[in-house]
Amino acid sequence: MNPYSVDAFKKEIDQGKSLFLLDIRGLEDFKKGHIEAKNLTTHNLPYADWPTLEKTQIEALLPKDQEIVVVCYRGRTSAIATADLEKLGYRANSLQGGMQAWDSYYSETPILVSPELSIYQITRVAKGCLSYLMTSGKEGVLIDPTRHLQTYLNLIEKLGVRLKAIIDSHAHADHLSGGKELSKKLEVPYFLHPYDAIHPKDLLPATFSYNILSKEPILIGKNKLEILHVPGHTLGNSAFLLNNHYFFSGDSLFIDSIARPDLGERTKEWAALHYHSLRALWHLPDEVTVLPGHFYQQSTTKTIGELKIFNEGFIQSQNSLEEFTDYILKHLPEHPAEYPEIKRGNLGLISVTEEEANRLEQGKNACAIT
Numbered sequence: 001m002n003p004y005s006v007d008a009f010k011k012e013i014d015q016g017k018s019l020f021l022l023d024i025r026g027l028e029d030f031k032k033g034h035i036e037a038k039n040l041t042t043h044n045l046p047y048a049d050w051p052t053l054e055k056t057q058i059e060a061l062l063p064k065d066q067e068i069v070v071v072c073y074r075g076r077t078s079a080i081a082t083a084d085l086e087k088l089g090y091r092a093n094s095l096q097g098g099m100q101a102w103d104s105y106y107s108e109t110p111i112l113v114s115p116e117l118s119i120y121q122i123t124r125v126a127k128g129c130l131s132y133l134m135t136s137g138k139e140g141v142l143i144d145p146t147r148h149l150q151t152y153l154n155l156i157e158k159l160g161v162r163l164k165a166i167i168d169s170h171a172h173a174d175h176l177s178g179g180k181e182l183s184k185k186l187e188v189p190y191f192l193h194p195y196d197a198i199h200p201k202d203l204l205p206a207t208f209s210y211n212i213l214s215k216e217p218i219l220i221g222k223n224k225l226e227i228l229h230v231p232g233h234t235l236g237n238s239a240f241l242l243n244n245h246y247f248f249s250g251d252s253l254f255i256d257s258i259a260r261p262d263l264g265e266r267t268k269e270w271a272a273l274h275y276h277s278l279r280a281l282w283h284l285p286d287e288v289t290v291l292p293g294h295f296y297q298q299s300t301t302k303t304i305g306e307l308k309i310f311n312e313g314f315i316q317s318q319n320s321l322e323e324f325t326d327y328i329l330k331h332l333p334e335h336p337a338e339y340p341e342i343k344r345g346n347l348g349l350i351s352v353t354e355e356e357a358n359r360l361e362q363g364k365n366a367c368a369i370t
């Protein structure tokens, strides 16, 4: 048996290696979210069903000429299943830590590195969430950290920076924010737009204190971070323009899509807000680099000019409000049942255990229209 790490697995899929992923979790969990990548064939065969299968049935389903990666919840059952497969003559590897390790796997990409200004994009691969650390000298600002704080703590320590602000671009519904907890740990002010500090369904306010995200710019060294209020995805949804060139779009504009405006269950009203926000963003200079809050296909950065050409939702914002709303209504994905609960967690209205967090956050984010 060859146990193999999520890190090694991620590197191989990034290199485009052709792999066969055998996900042995239950069908319901598989449907909620599974690993997908180019050149990766994914197949669900719950381990609970294996005793009912004949050897010939397994051989009909699984390739002998390809390396098989076996994944379960935590990497224990997959180790047993891998040994079973090896006895049948397969080349198989068990993914260490299973989906739990995959869900909490992060990578970081330097977008720009210089003493005056550095920008790091931190990717939570499984959920498609992006956070950003920008630094100048020993000063830094962090946007949209997710709940696995160690990733951020390691990077902050490695760079030797002191944060002056931790900002959530909005109250997230797809994942649990790490912002408030990290701000306590590092004794750094935590910023949120006040409109987002009220749960849209429960109409209850956040149970913690926060700094009001206003239009007052934040300086990082000599770099100016402007704060733009871009309601639509949420009422307090905010985005950030650094030095008039780097646009941290949060959940307004993504690279290949736009944010969904229906999570507050006021779809038409919020679609109208979204429409005006996107139209305002259309006026950003074409050369501005967009750094979004989520990614869907491979790309995690493009310019405003490029988005004007191929981002359909962004282009639709140039039509009438009626046409835009119609487009939104036709392209809304299902509203995940966990989202109101995740937002309760993010506003401190409930406390969430690690186990509960893993369950709530299963699968990729569904913050964009499709």
Ligand SMILES: [Fe+2]
Pocket (backbone or CB within 6 Å): 172, 173, 174, 251, 293, 294, 365, 367
């Ligand atoms: Fe989101």
